[in-house]
Amino acid sequence: MQRHAWGRSPAGLATEAAVTGAVACVVDVRCTPERLTPGFEHHLSRRSLGVVYALFAVGLAAGAWASRPGVGR
Template identity: 40%
Template sequence: MPRRPQPSHQRRSQQAGPPGHQHAHQPFSWTRVFRRALVSGSLASVVSTAVIMAWSRRVDGATPAGTNAASQWVWDRPARRARGWTWRHTAVGYAIHHASSVFWATMFEAWRQRHPTRPLAKASAVATLAYVVDYHVVPPRLSPGFEHRIARPGMLTTYAAFALGLYLAGLHRRGLRR
């Protein structure tokens, strides 16, 4: 049976838009936001942790020191001095950093779902907001902790790496849809 041609206004609305374009008929979905935040937050966590470890090695001579310091949420000040690889400090510190990264990625992904343009600017804004909250809003014990083990340029590089991780996850996702 031959198909009847669709009116042109229907064909246009069903065509894919530019990469990253969200159609007006696609409703906001927290499920989609959380799923995407798990991916982008995980990538941002891994990328920023690699930077933290590189700076820890350079400044402190102990690769896991910056990651260990994040375990101050659980172990308080002694975590800031932990230098070696341990479950107590390294694993807990990374878990805290990772959970925080997914938290911030949720904000990024919700913003991107509502307004998909300029993802690098959004990633940078979320990373900047994370820095402000981490160092000017929450109590010092709830700061990331790595500031005690890496230099100020390392902190800037870490938050830039975090933004880059958020952004790259979106690029990868866009590439998969093509």
Template identity: 45%
Template structure:
């Protein structure tokens, strides 16, 4: 069997689709983080820089400029986590026949809700996204909403490939 397909068609396997799905979701949510930070009077890069707190501690949230040490680590961490959350979505969607856009959006919303619950529930503080160090709870909720939209959009694109 071709490792690039799921054995049922010539479409890429769920893990391969998750790369595109997660990248779209990660970029969309990163853009939302920047816009929300600006709306709350913070630096646009602060939420992404804060994501590097797993390596640099909570002071990473104070960095409001592009800085390879914080911005590149934070962005890479953020994109990797988006791909991580795209994996269960793509595997779940591969287990049943593709359906409506509404079903896709429902699945993406459920995935994003699980991500939020795990990110801010049992996850040790050092490994949370770090956005809570910069943004309000309302902005965090909006970001997970955009993550859901990004997952749905990315999954739709990945299915079209």
């Protein structure tokens, strides 16, 4: 069953986006073989990578919030 952001609270969307960002970070940093990565981890500090994934989560939450029916239409 597909879930939609419709009717979700901002806190719920933020939580789901944060979990998705954390999972993406773990998969990208720990699970992906080195030969398949673009090498960003060699040029950015761990803190900078954390900021990148945090901003990814913010973007997910903002996109879900903005895609609700009746918003901006």
